[in-house]
Amino acid sequence: MTLSPGEEPENPSQPSTITDIGDPGMDRGRTTKDEYTYIADGYSLFRRTIFIVTVCSSMFTNQLGLCNSLTTLEIIGDSFGVTDPGKLSWTISGYGLTLGTFVLIGGRFGDEFGNKAIFIIGMGWLALTSMMAGASVYSSYPIYILARVLQGLGPALTVPNALAIMGKCFSSGPRNMGFAWFAASAPVGAMAGLLFGPLFAMAWWPWIYWSQALGVAFLFVLSFVAIPNVPTEVEEKKRPTIRETLDRLDVFGGASGVVALVLFNFAWNQSLVTTWDEPYVYACLILSVLFMVAFFYVEIRVARYPILPVAILTSDIAFVFACTAAGWSTFGIWLFYVIRTCLNVGGQTPIQLAAWLSPILITGIGTALVVGKIITKVPASFIMLFAMICYLITSLLMALRPVESIYWTYFFFGTIIATFAMDSSLPAATIIFSSAVPRQYQGMGSSVIMTIVVYSISLGLGFAGTIELQINNGGKTPADLLHGYRGTLWFSVGLTAFGTILAIFFLLKDYRQRNPRKYEEGEISASIGA
Template sequence: MIYSQSQLTLSVEGTLNKQAARSTSRHVDEVAQTAFPHAQESIHTSPQDDDARNTANSLTSRLDVEGSEHRVMQSTPPELSNFANEIVFVLLCSMGLLLFGVFLGDVLVNQLIFPRALRVTEGSTPWLVGSFLLANGVTVIIAGSVIDLLDPKLPMTLAFGWLVIWNLVLVFSIHPGRAILFFVARGMQGVAVGVLQASSMSLLGRLYAPGLRKNRIFSLMAAMAPIGFLIGCLKGGALEAHLPWIFAANAILSGLCVTASIWCIPAFAPASNSSILEDFDGLGALCAAVGCGLVIFGLTQGAPSGWQPYTYSTIVAGMLCFGLFYLAEQRAARPLIDNRLWTTPGFTPLAISYFLGYGAYIGGWMFYAVRFFLSIQQKAPITVALYLIPNLVSGIAATWVVSRTLHLVPGHWLLAVGMIAFTMGPVFFLPQTATTTYWALAMPGIALVTFGPDLTFAAASIFITSSVPKSFQGAAGSLLVTIQNLSAAIGTALADTVGQRVNHGAGYDLDLGALRAIWWLSLGMAVVAALICAIFMQIPALNALSLGYVK
């Protein structure tokens, strides 16, 4: 292992100080033995000598703790040339979550404009987002395991290049006769983002052991999705009259990332000397991908189609595929997800609460908060985007708070607080009317709910990636993203169904009563998630001293 000059200096100074402290303690003992050679069993040292010994022992103990904390803090990994390289590397690894938010935001803020530009029916409207989530969910669950067997640099660079191509396709697909091409290109965006998310988890898991540095990096990543959503909304709102330029800007950003990834991402040797086909769990990957695809398709298409029998059939078939996936994983020589993760204490309640929390946030609140501003309050897309600026401020604040508390506060309490933050969105939006001012309820609600994804993603991702070997980092992180995608799809499907049941408007448009019913659903899901975290989970503070890191 390579140590920096500062580490060697601290180590030498700590050793000398501890030796001095122990020497002081030994000197006190020698003085006592010399002064009282015949009465050691009945006569003790003076209070001053006891104080000296206690001071020496205290100094030694404190130096041990400080050395431990320094080891947990770590330094720039030797694979990265310097701190500036590390900053660019971490930002590139964060682009998967950032672009996930951007690609959702720039379409959602224009959710009333794109259907008119493409001239699609109401039943096709959910696929503006559903095509992206479907492809992302199918890809990430496979990519995580594949990338763990490869050098993650290559697929990450190719994914950025893939985004350049398909964003350019989207530029020319915004036309009444090209709706199918638009949906396909949106799906290709989801494929690339899935590869980026899996690659970043694999890279960060290999470079960083549990400790303060890893906590702070994952805290930064956790803020990327809400910040990316704000950036997407601002960009989409500003370019509402020039829709093709939304995707042209995405292509330019992706091109810059291609260049940066070539220079700043370190290369890794493959995790295995055998061929990928020998190690890869093909049957498990097929069952997981088909199951995820069928479930998301059935849920996305269910509400707009009136829950026709084929939607039920696809969901049931998808659940059966998940059952086959479980059986395949038990028999696989190298399963997609390390089987030790399933039996890790706290994992099951974590997965359930995370699923409910993100379903409440993305599927039950975020989509419909934007729709409330657009359709109920009749705001312009750029105004709605500006309304979401507290996302940025709260995201930065939450990142700072999380990075300072992850190693001090038990993980289940951080998750519980994050789930409570998810409730703030519906709590502040339920009393709103068409004439409620932004500053009264919407602004504090948006500011507080942003703490939810920051706290929960950071705590959950560190817990999961620290519970499996380095060779499974991408797959473990991909499991977390898959839970997010499924929860978003299921949350949106449930919300659409509830909204249409109580809707007093016409067609796919939802009135205020329907939106309130959806927010009640979101509130209930988030409260249940918080209770699960508080009652059924016991996760220690997330650092290398308390969390057993699997090497």
């Protein structure tokens, strides 16, 4: 008999005997429900470490793929004869476009076909497209951008399924720390990208991606051994028909949603290259709205298994979405334009920037692990407010930072505070989402939040780039460049101020729900005093 997570055996007095074949780290003949459901709880320390490292490698490679190109944009562009900032920005936004668009789809595929299988496919895809990105040096810049766009599909498959694997293999206590290590792997991956990207570029920039391909290929092989088989959401009693599978995948809803997100993001980012004078840019924007209307119609009226059920769109979820989008859009703008300011105006080198950003390695890991410990003791709404305040402070520091200032002032403290924001907002958003939606939608929580996170980064860069091009007078002088960069950083200040206000309202709302009697007594006292 096979039990899904959380399902009780029919006869608790006669539990099923469990045998884990081929795993020396597991005891044989275990009989308790938790040991069967949460298979990784019984792993030896060595086996558990390998498992966690393999699963967390999805977030590591995701951030590596984003940051290994941040400080080398101009080097790569020069090899193709491309210097237009709008075209260069596609190196980052193209990667984020597919990642943000397909994360939710990747999670649904894992539910239907197995999280381990989709995780492995994602790693294999990322290895192949990384090789393609390096090999594009022999072709053209559009082929390179195509490779970067295709690269984003790899993490879109691995990240949501890594979270699902962690949730299905660990019980609540170890799971929280597993998620903390997952979050901690993000700054490690970012730091690796910021360091090794320019180091490999000093030899020949294609090695940025070829080295990534070799590392991911190793993880692809390791995943077969390190990750156990976990049950799918589909009932195993009978094999579903093709029609049932298509219904569960929500093909029409998924397709219309993907097209809407791609067209909307493409319009804003392509406008940096061609400006809004081109009719096809407007056409893409209008079509994206029409496809989004079609998506919601399918989800509400047609889909039997909607990929984004309307039941989850509550006021609490709206707060989560808005705060998460504001915060992570700001992160993308902050990271991209602070680096551009240092490289193109301040005169810093890519290696020097890697050293300047190195504190994220320590503070990022530390913050993630602390949040993993306190997340069940401190209200998630408070942690979200803390994260938004940190985003706001970081944005202000970087918008006000004089180019000639020394490292240990604005830049150092801005970098430290930014890691507090990133590694506290993501778990807080996941917790709030899980508390606000019905039980049957718990599994999609991490996928939805990750969709908001990565799509917001890409879209935020599109908005910021439009602002930059409108105010930088063509970017012909360092002063013009700096004026455009500062405009985008002040835009990020506005975004985080909006997110902070929303987080304050949400904290008050959450307090009222947690303490209804105290709130009512306070209102009565106030009315009497009046």
